[in-house]
Amino acid sequence: MSTEAWGRVVALHARIEGELGKALQRRHGLGLSEYRALDHLSRATGKNDSMRIQELAEALELNQSSVSRLVARMESAGLSERDICEDDRRGIYTMLTDEGRKTLAEAAPTYRETLKAALEKAEADPQLKDTVTAFRTL
Numbered sequence: 111m112s113t114e115a116w117g118r119v120v121a122l123h124a125r126i127e128g129e130l131g132k133a134l135q136r137r138h139g140l141g142l143s144e145y146r147a148l149d150h151l152s153r154a155t156g157k158n159d160s161m162r163i164q165e166l167a168e169a170l171e172l173n174q175s176s177v178s179r180l181v182a183r184m185e186s187a188g189l190s191e192r193d194i195c196e197d198d199r200r201g202i203y204t205m206l207t208d209e210g211r212k213t214l215a216e217a218a219p220t221y222r223e224t225l226k227a228a229l230e231k232a233e234a235d236p237q238l239k240d241t242v243t244a245f246r247t248l
Contacts, residue, residue, distance in 0.1 A: 118241045125238075126228045133224040138217040143180055145221060146170055148189060148214040151206045160193065160205035189213055 111119075131142040140148075150169045154161045161169070167177040181204050184190040189210035193203045206214070233242040 115241075118238060122232055122238050122241050122245075125232055126225065129228040129231075130221060130224050133220050134217060137220050138213065140213065140217055143170060143172065143176075144184060144189070145214070145217055147177075147180055147184060148206065148210055148217075151190060151204065152211065152214055154205070160203040163192075163202045163204055166204060184210070 127142060130145075134140045134142060134145050138145075147166060147170060150166060151159070151161060163177055163181060164174065166181070167174050170177060170180075172180070181190060181192065184204075185192065187209075188207055190204050190206055193205065194201070229242055229246070232238045
């Protein structure tokens with residue numbers, strides 16, 4: 111892949127992330143990282159459908175410190191709760207609350223609709239059209 115093609119991928123990613131973040135914040139008061147954390151937690155199959163904080167950090171491609179702050183914000187909003195790992199007292203799990211599941215269910219259509227619209231908008235840009243087409247064929 112050429113640096114020019116990579117630049118188009120980065121531009122497409124930035125544009126879509128920006129639109130997703132704005133829509134989620136405006137309609138649901140959620141940041142994009144919070145939405146993605148809720149989504150990962152909703153698919154967790156561990157203890158009580160929870161994930162270790164470290165696993166969530168890896169899934170979100172964020173460092174431990176950033177995810178700890180993210181989880182603290184989600185807890186303050188009533189979207190998730192923490193639990194200590196009984197096998198390893200150093201390990202901390204996080205899991206969705208009922209409010210978190212409800213918030214995710216309400217925000218998911220916004221995410222999907224915004225993603226679709228952002229891709230369509232980007233496809234209309236001659237510099238990004240081929241990049242969007244390539245992603246649509248994956």
